Amino acid sequence: MVTKTGTRTALEVAAQVRDPELPVLTLADLGVLRDVTEEDGRVSVTITPTYSGCPALDEMGADLRRSLLEAGFSSVDVRMSLSPAWTTDWISEDGLRKLREAGIAPPSRLGPREAGPVPLNLVPPSRRVPCPRCGSFRTSELSRFGSTVCKSLRRCADCAEPFEHVKEI
Amino acid sequence: MSFDNAYESLIDHEDTHWAFGTGFSEALAGVDREVPDVDRADLAAYCLMLGDDALILSHRLAEWCSRAPELEEDVALANIALDLLGQSRLLLTRAGEVEGEGRDEDALAFLRDERDFRNVHLAEIECGPFAGGDFATTNARLLVFSAWKIAQYSRLRSSADPVLAAVAAKGLKELAYHRDHAAQWVVRLGDGTDESHRRMRAGLERVWPFLDELFTPHPVELRLAGVAVDPAELRSEVDGVLDAVLSAAGLERPVDVPAARVNGLAGRDGVHTEAFGYLLAEMQHLHRSLPGAKW
Numbered sequence A: 001m002v003t004k005t006g007t008r009t010a011l012e013v014a015a016q017v018r019d020p021e022l023p024v025l026t027l028a029d030l031g032v033l034r035d036v037t038e039e040d041g042r043v044s045v046t047i048t049p050t051y052s053g054c055p056a057l058d059e060m061g062a063d064l065r066r067s068l069l070e071a072g073f074s075s076v077d078v079r080m081s082l083s084p085a086w087t088t089d090w091i092s093e094d095g096l097r098k099l100r101e102a103g104i105a106p107p108s109r110l111g112p113r114e115a116g117p118v119p120l121n122l123v124p125p126s127r128r129v130p131c132p133r134c135g136s137f138r139t140s141e142l143s144r145f146g147s148t149v150c151k152s153l154r155r156c157a158d159c160a161e162p163f164e165h166v167k168e169i
Numbered sequence B: 001m002s003f004d005n006a007y008e009s010l011i012d013h014e015d016t017h018w019a020f021g022t023g024f025s026e027a028l029a030g031v032d033r034e035v036p037d038v039d040r041a042d043l044a045a046y047c048l049m050l051g052d053d054a055l056i057l058s059h060r061l062a063e064w065c066s067r068a069p070e071l072e073e074d075v076a077l078a079n080i081a082l083d084l085l086g087q088s089r090l091l092l093t094r095a096g097e098v099e100g101e102g103r104d105e106d107a108l109a110f111l112r113d114e115r116d117f118r119n120v121h122l123a124e125i126e127c128g129p130f131a132g133g134d135f136a137t138t139n140a141r142l143l144v145f146s147a148w149k150i151a152q153y154s155r156l157r158s159s160a161d162p163v164l165a166a167v168a169a170k171g172l173k174e175l176a177y178h179r180d181h182a183a184q185w186v187v188r189l190g191d192g193t194d195e196s197h198r199r200m201r202a203g204l205e206r207v208w209p210f211l212d213e214l215f216t217p218h219p220v221e222l223r224l225a226g227v228a229v230d231p232a233e234l235r236s237e238v239d240g241v242l243d244a245v246l247s248a249a250g251l252e253r254p255v256d257v258p259a260a261r262v263n264g265l266a267g268r269d270g271v272h273t274e275a276f277g278y279l280l281a282e283m284q285h286l287h288r289s290l291p292g293a294k295w
Helices: A004-015 A057-070 A093-101 B040-062 B071-099 B105-110 B135-156 B162-190 B194-214 B219-223 B231-249 B274-289
Strands: A033-039 A042-047 A075-080 A139-143 A151-156 A162-166
Touching (some): A004 A033, A004 A042, A004 A057, A057 A075, A139 A162, A139 B071, B040 B071, B040 B105, B040 B135, B040 B162, B040 B274, B071 B105, B071 B162, B105 B274, B135 B162, B135 B194, B135 B231, B162 B194, B162 B231, B194 B231
Parallel strands (some): A042 A075
Antiparallel strands (some): A139 A151, A151 A162
8 A cells, every 4th residue: 555645755755865975965956866656664766877887876775775764664675777867957956056055066957958979079168167166157177077977177267266067967 | 864974874884885795786776677589698798798898998997097197187087987887887787687697797797707708809908007008099099989889879779678778878978078088188189299199199000900890790799680789880980080080189090900800700709819818817806816805
């Protein structure tokens, strides 16, 4: 028997679990929590990886399992979904704001993309990424790959601070 | 439960962390894993080919960590290696389950011998940081490899195998970053000083003999119509990308002189270059010395 209250509670608990690498975000903010169902105290949670090699995925599963068991659910089944592939467009508006407040430049929205050829960029794209510290648009990319695979490293020409940017994918 | 910082979540509970062998790591749990109506041995062999390409290049790129010309490149090459490792874990897991003999990703990565690996030679050859190449050579290889993989994965998105289609659709977005990264270095070095130009040209000449193998179909690929991609179809698209990069870099396309095959056989048949045994010794040493090790 499915209890609606139970499902809502399981969803609420799962949605509050934080991302191990970007702890300012919950898994729901990040858009990796794809589905939560509950029946007779048994919860099934579906998550999707951000990148294929994201090392935080196992940790997310362990945190979800532990949080739900501690909330009183009798069993937790964590499943993975690969398709459709995660995109930074799934980060919630709230998530973008939290990133900015933590000094990490959020990704811009990519919108729907066509399944055509992958465009080749021979120079780094001149995406306008405002500095999360001073708001200046005079920023440049230092490295496409930052401390984690989902972030690039940039520098602001006005306040001279380096900062991370969750790159669009 | 939530944590105030990332480190709290790492301590004081039952699971082991951040390595293979954790309780959660069934790489494909919950994914649509229906096996299409093709020969299972062929499908398993094809998944191994793709998984080994990604695994072996991942290992080669990881060798640069702490040895790249600048810190940002240590990080960049390690991140690219991580993407490829993630793709390979999914592909090897799929190979193991389709094969049906109980081998998981670890058994396939760490317990096979040289002749059982199916990666192309381009992924395994020495391109630096050790003898036989340098940073320019590594970028030449990464450019060719990722341009070829993008062409292959673009087509695999419509594979009749749901796992291959999902891995390809996801991996494609990662490979686009890898290809751009390599292409930008090839342009920067080719269009730089006389010395950087000379080394970039030498790097291209080192990897060019291994292009031909990328477009040579293996019988398994040809038998898996609708599931696999015929690599011969990829050549013109890849050539177009490489020519665009070389032209922007002021570099000439090296002469195509394919590397020799052994009785017509190469990486897809399990025939590898001399460097490969050393690579496997390094990659498999820990797991074979301490079977089932976790950390």
